[in-house]
Amino acid sequence: MRFSRNIKAVFLALLLGTIAAIDLVEPALARPVQSSNSAKTQLARRRLNFRVGVRPSRFRVGGFSRAASCGNQPLTALVPPQTQGLAAGQKEVQDPVDKTTVDRPTFFIHLAALPAKTAQFTLQNEAGTEQLHSVKFNLTDKAGIVGITLPKSAPALQVGQKYVWQVSVACDSENAANTVVVSSWVERVHPTTATGDQLMALAEQGVWQDALSLLALRRFQQPGDRAAEENWSALMEDAGLPQFKQAKIVQIVRN
DSSP: HHHHHHHHHHHHHHHHHHHHHHHHHHHHSOHHHHHHHHHHHHHHHHOOOGGGGGEEEEEEEEEOOSEETTEEEEEEOSSEEEOOOOOOSSSSEEOEEEEEESSSOEEEEOOSOOOOOOOEEEEETTTTTOOOEEEEEESSSOOEEEEEOTTTTTTTOOOOEEEEEEEEEEEEEEEEEEEEEEEEEEEEEEOOOOSSHHHHHHHHTOOOHHHHHHHHHHHHHOOHHHHHHHHHHHHHHHHHHGTTTTTTTEEEOOO
């Protein structure tokens, strides 16, 4: 009888130990295991969402152009298009102002395969009465996106100030009058305070100039970066510029 009781005690102890082991193992098996690579993949696949509507605006006199052409070859300022037209009898139009958080941003244009060999970039104050920076630069013979970065020799943009930037291209090297100009506005604002992914924060807060620059420079330096290509495509869609989803970054001017 005593021997039988000992067997029962051992059997009960083994049974309780097995149950305890099961209780410990099952929750561990139930937890999803996510590697760091998997987390990075999910982050890269998050849809970039640029909020065009949060851009400030101002009234300006007509004649301000974001697109021009040399014959059939277009020249375009790479900024979200204007959504409000000029009403009948109205002399001014409300024009969006793109934001940047940096003191010397990079501005982008898209060029077709133009016959022109050079272009001129200028930065002016809000009233257009003072030229703050001007540079003439050589063009490549490739169609695509060109970035022009303000150098350290240029005045730093001030927070709360709006500026006009322009790029002019002489369509005919023998006729200076045959020149086209594209223009846009930029305003420097305080840096974003959001934590986490910088690109996502810039896009969600509508900081066009910085979001565009971050992606464009990444694509220029790392042509095979798939995440950058996907984010670029999403940014162009959100900004109303789907025609530039496949456009290559062909040149960055830094002087």
